Amino acid sequence: MATPSPEATDQFNSPFDAATYVRQSAQLLNLAIPPEQMASVVENFERVQAIAQPVLDFSLPDNLESAPRFEP
DSSP: OOOHHHHHHHHHOOOHHHHHHHHHHHHHHTTOOOOOHHHHHHHHHHHHHHHHHHHHOOOOOOTOOOOOOOOO
16 A cells, blocks of 8 residues: 655645635535635535544554445
8 A cells, every 4th residue: 555645644634725625626526615605615515624634633553454245
């Protein structure tokens, strides 16, 4: 397995910038977000990030293997 470059590692360690993410994602998707809606869209992505943060902070051991089949 290849070691990530310092630039790739830095992007995951830097704080989430919802406004930049929304702006860049909209551009990549050719999605026009009306200026009057932009603040609400950014606010919702900030909420999504806050909800996801505990999962992102949870460490997994390096030797963990995925299950061959998920059974709830």
